[in-house]
Amino acid sequence: MRTLDIANVGTFDVNLWTAGSGSPVLFLHGYERHPGGAPFLQRLAASHTVYAPEQPGYGNSTGFEHVQDIFDLALFYRELVRSLGVERIDVIGHSTGGMVAAELAALSPEIIGKLVLVDAFGLWLDDQPAQDPFGAADEVKAAKWHDPAAIPNPEPTIFVPDPEDPHGEIFFQAQNLATATKFMWPIADRGLRRRLPYVRARSLVVNGASDGLVPTAYAKEFVRLIPQCELAVIADAGHYPFIEQEDEFIATVEKFLSA
Amino acid sequence: MKFHWFAEATYNDLPERLPQKNPSSAVDLPMDLVDSRKVGEHYKMFIRLMQQADTLGWDGLAVNEHHQTTFAMTPSPNLLAASLAGTTENAAILIIGDSLALYNPPNRVAEEMAYLDCLSDGRVIAGFVFGTPMDTAFAYGISPAELRDRFHEARDLITRAWTADEPFAFNGKYNKLRYVNVLPRPVQGRPPIWVPGSGSLETWDLVLDEDYCYGYLSFFGLDNARPIVQGFWDRVQERGFEINPFRMAFTQLICVADSDKEAERDYAEAVNYFFTRQKAPLHYATPPGYMTIASQREGLRRQRGIGADVRQRAANGELSFWEADELGFIVAGTPERVRQRLETLATELHVGQLITCMHMGNLPEETAAKNNELFGRQVAPHLRDLFTDFEDRWTPAVSQQRVAAGAPKITVPAN
Numbered sequence: 026m027r028t029l030d031i032a033n034v035g036t037f038d039v040n041l042w043t044a045g046s047g048s049p050v051l052f053l054h055g056y057e058r059h060p061g062g063a064p065f066l067q068r069l070a071a072s073h074t075v076y077a078p079e080q081p082g083y084g085n086s087t088g089f090e091h092v093q094d095i096f097d098l099a100l101f102y103r104e105l106v107r108s109l110g111v112e113r114i115d116v117i118g119h120s121t122g123g124m125v126a127a128e129l130a131a132l133s134p135e136i137i138g139k140l141v142l143v144d145a146f147g148l149w150l151d152d153q154p155a156q157d158p159f160g161a162a163d164e165v166k167a168a169k170w171h172d173p174a175a176i177p178n179p180e181p182t183i184f185v186p187d188p189e190d191p192h193g194e195i196f197f198q199a200q201n202l203a204t205a206t207k208f209m210w211p212i213a214d215r216g217l218r219r220r221l222p223y224v225r226a227r228s229l230v231v232n233g234a235s236d237g238l239v240p241t242a243y244a245k246e247f248v249r250l251i252p253q254c255e256l257a258v259i260a261d262a263g264h265y266p267f268i269e270q271e272d273e274f275i276a277t278v279e280k281f282l283s284a
Numbered sequence: 285m286k287f288h289w290f291a292e293a294t295y296n297d298l299p300e301r302l303p304q305k306n307p308s309s310a311v312d313l314p315m316d317l318v319d320s321r322k323v324g325e326h327y328k329m330f331i332r333l334m335q336q337a338d339t340l341g342w343d344g345l346a347v348n349e350h351h352q353t354t355f356a357m358t359p360s361p362n363l364l365a366a367s368l369a370g371t372t373e374n375a376a377i378l379i380i381g382d383s384l385a386l387y388n389p390p391n392r393v394a395e396e397m398a399y400l401d402c403l404s405d406g407r408v409i410a411g412f413v414f415g416t417p418m419d420t421a422f423a424y425g426i427s428p429a430e431l432r433d434r435f436h437e438a439r440d441l442i443t444r445a446w447t448a449d450e451p452f453a454f455n456g457k458y459n460k461l462r463y464v465n466v467l468p469r470p471v472q473g474r475p476p477i478w479v480p481g482s483g484s485l486e487t488w489d490l491v492l493d494e495d496y497c498y499g500y501l502s503f504f505g506l507d508n509a510r511p512i513v514q515g516f517w518d519r520v521q522e523r524g525f526e527i528n529p530f531r532m533a534f535t536q537l538i539c540v541a542d543s544d545k546e547a548e549r550d551y552a553e554a555v556n557y558f559f560t561r562q563k564a565p566l567h568y569a570t571p572p573g574y575m576t577i578a579s580q581r582e583g584l585r586r587q588r589g590i591g592a593d594v595r596q597r598a599a600n601g602e603l604s605f606w607e608a609d610e611l612g613f614i615v616a617g618t619p620e621r622v623r624q625r626l627e628t629l630a631t632e633l634h635v636g637q638l639i640t641c642m643h644m645g646n647l648p649e650e651t652a653a654k655n656n657e658l659f660g661r662q663v664a665p666h667l668r669d670l671f672t673d674f675e676d677r678w679t680p681a682v683s684q685q686r687v688a689a690g691a692p693k694i695t696v697p698a699n
Contacts, residue, residue: 093457161567192584196577203429203573210427210571 026085031104035091039105040079042183045070048138049111050282052077053102055120055264056146056158056205058198059084063181065267068275069117073282076109078102080122082204084183084197089204095215098208099128106136115282116226117141120239120264121205124217127247130228131220140226141278142247144239144264146213153242158209159202168237170263177268221250228254229281233262233269255281285636285670286679287659288344288378289337290535291643291652293330293364295354297322298561307563310353310418323357329649331367333642336653337375338368340660341691343679344376344409346639349383350416351423355562362396369404374690376683377404380478380499380533380639381411385431386424389459390438391466394445398470406471406682411478411499412439418564421571428573434458446474476678478533483512483586484579488519491531497637497678499533503558505612506629508589509534513633515586529636530676536629537641539616540658547616550651552605555614557645559598619662627667636671637678665694 029037042059044066050073054060059079069075081101082089092098102125106114115138118126123145130137156168166173184197208215228251232244241258248254257277262269295318302309302317334345347364350356358364365377377400382393401408414435420426426434437456441464444452451465480499481487491498500512513532520527539555541547575583590611597603598613609616615625630638642659643652668691676684 159567159571161565192581196580199572199580200577201572203577206421206427206571206573207429210421210429211425 027108029088029101029104029108031091031101034097034100035088037081037088037091037101038086039081040085040183042066042077042079043075045073045075047073048282049074049076049109049114051102051106051114051116051126053116053118053122053126054080054083055122055144056202056209057120058201059183060181061183063268065271065275068271069278072279073115076114078105079183080125080204082207083201089207092207095125095128095208096132098125099132102129103133103136112136113138115139115141117143117278118145119143119267121146121208121213123147124208124213124215127217127221127224127251130226131217131223134223134225137226139282140224140228140251141231141281142228143231143266144233144236144244145230145247146209146239147215147217148243148246149212149214150242150246153240155240155243156237157211158238159206165238168263169265171233171235171261171269175269181268218250221247222252224251224254226253229257229278230254231257231259231266231274231277233264233266234258234260235263238264257281285630285638285667286343286530286676287341287664288346288533288637288639289334289342289375289656290346290348290378290639290641291330291333292348292356292558292641293326293358294558294561294645295323295357296326296557296646298354298557300560302561302563308565308568309355309561310350310564311422311568313352313354318354326357327364330364330643331371333649333652333656334368335372336656337642337660338372340656341664341687342375342640342660343683343687344378345372346378346380348380348411349413349419351386351419353418362400365400365408366403369400369407372404374683374686376407376409376680378409378478378639379411380409380480380501381413383413383415383419383424384438384442385420385426385434386415387438389461390441391445391461391464393438394442394466395468397475398446398466398468401470401472401475402468406475407680408470408472408475409478409497409678409680410475411480412442412496413480417571417574418568421574422568428571430458431574432576443474443477446470472680476680478678480533483515483583484576485519485582486576486579488516489523492520492523492525495677497531497533499535499637499639501533501535501639503535503537503613503641504590504595505536505614506632507612509633511586511589513635517634526674527634528674529630529634529671530674530678532633532635533637533639534629534633534635535639535641536626537614537644538622538655538659539614540619540622540655540663541616542618542658544617544621547618548605550654551614551616551644551647554645554647554651555605555608556601559603559608559613560601561645563599619658622659623663623666626663627670630667630670636674636676661692665692
């Protein structure tokens with residue numbers, strides 16, 4: 026836990042997962058949960074110092090009540106990066122974490138090294154309406170995974186069961202998703218489109234080819250709007266390419282970060 | 285005790301099975317199921333039934349707000365209330381209520397309720413509701429993470445708008461208004477305020493702190509209500525407030541007939557229609573963040589009234605008319621039987637404001653009118669004197685006086 030005081034905003038206790046050594050990388054998790062020490066994060070930590078905070082309002086991270094809008098959240102992450110004592114940091118943002126990473130890169134370009142957006146929310150295309158992440162469970166599942174029959178069980182999570190609290194994980198998930206609605210409900214568009222042209226970092230957009238929550242058309246729109254941006258579509262993967270195609274994901278991201 | 289006439293304005297011509305994949309009567313139901321001309325006829329029927337109830341001594345006429353659903357086709361309760369405020373004389377106009385987070389800016393609520401209070405000579409009860417998940421999160425796109433916060437900000441704005449002596453600036457999180465100066469103001473100043481809830485501690489404390497009437501508006505009867513209502517009264521006592529039955533409202537479906545046999549004949553189909561046509565898939569009913577984690581934990585801990593399996597049987601149309609009656613989902617039968625059961629209900633729950641649902645599902649107008657007639661003349665007069673030791677601060681003074689002067693009295697048999 027790390028405590029962050031942001032003047033005129035509030036105090037945040039941040040559950041900061043940290044591992045590895047090497048050039049610093051900030052990983053911002055997606056709308057469902059922090060993946061904990063998932064294999065892909067461990068592999069990133071083999072050549073980077075990985076900082077993976079749990080977003081305010083998720084799991085054990087507090088202070089969500091201080092977050093009024095997406096700018097507060099971008100400000101929070103800027104201050105978190107400063108508190109790490111690094112000048113610049115490469116940022117990998119997944120899902121809603123990608124939405125926030127893109128905001129951060131547009132609003133505080135001076136602290137961003139390279140930017141990787143993985144199946145990032147934040148845009149809306151009228152002619153390509155995407156599946157509602159809060160829709161019927163079977164439809165969401167089908168949209169989220171390339172192969173719903175091969176979902177890892179359990180899915181990678183930072184949640185630690187407490188024998189005293191048999192329903193703990195249900196409430197952990199309920200609270201996470203409640204927090205997610207702040208910037209995803211009813212459409213995950215808080216004006217990012219207007220700010221993406223101000224991203225200065227070299228950027229990579231990664232997209233699972235089968236992602237129904239953030240279809241490839243959305244990834245292409247990110248690439249069109251960000252000045253220096255390339256696209257990597259990963260076949261046979263949905264919203265979680267680092268789970269369904271871990272090897273290809275790591276190879277793609279490491280190649281981009283080391284170039 | 286007080287009686288408030290109510291009906292969900294349910295569309296009366298739905299097929300037995302809703303045709304879509306997720307059989308939902310809300311949010312995304314196919315609109316070609318609904319004939320607008322029939323809807324218009326329906327509205328006129330509800331207005332006539334409530335006008336009749338006004339002449340029969342009901343203490344209030346209740347209207348509610350729902351969106352994108354055939355279960356209750358009243359997107360603005362204030363519109364229906366306006367039809368009643370100008371054409372009735374005695375009963376309170378119980379707006380239960382406006383979904384505050386859905387009005388932008390919410391001083392619209394302050395204005396419209398004030399208009400209604402002026403038009404009705406001060407008979408408005410102002411209900412403030414969160415709104416169902418389908419209404420707020422889905423039909424109106426409010427993030428569940430912000431719903432409560434928006435509700436409370438709106439509540440603060442509206443109450444101040446009714447009572448401030450001079451124009452004021454309101455710099456809220458969601459509402460920025462340089463000049464708040466609502467016109468007209470309610471005749472009553474701040475009208476009585478009712479807030480319904482589903483058993484959360486936060487809402488109990490809110491109604492007690494603000495002196496609101498609390499509504500537990502379930503359609504599942506006495507047994508289902510008992511644990512939550514008891515929890516509420518425990519909290520009232522714990523907080524040191526008076527256990528005044530008028531600070532609580534409860535809903536009950538009612539089917540009165542000349543004989544029990546006639547009750548079954550006249551109401552069975554409509555009751556079945558009511559319970560089987562209000563379907564919402566799980567993801568519409570429980571979006572994340574709609575209930576606080578504290579309330580969800582409390583819900584797990586609390587003793588169950590009526591189990592989910594029994595509700596499911598009702599939704600599947602598997603309950604017989606008299607099973608529904610026995611479970612308390614309906615109170616049916618002769619005036620004498622209905623009177624006894626309501627007395628038990630009111631006494632056991634210690635509830636002074638009964639919202640009587642006199643029309644349900646696809647009930648024909650003439651049956652509902654007869655329900656009104658029998659209840660108004662042969663049931664209500666016998667129960668009106670319950671709880672007269674307590675002061676009712678939650679019903680407008682004007683409607684209390686007018687109803688007391690005009691309501692039917694107990695008819696003493698000749699000889």
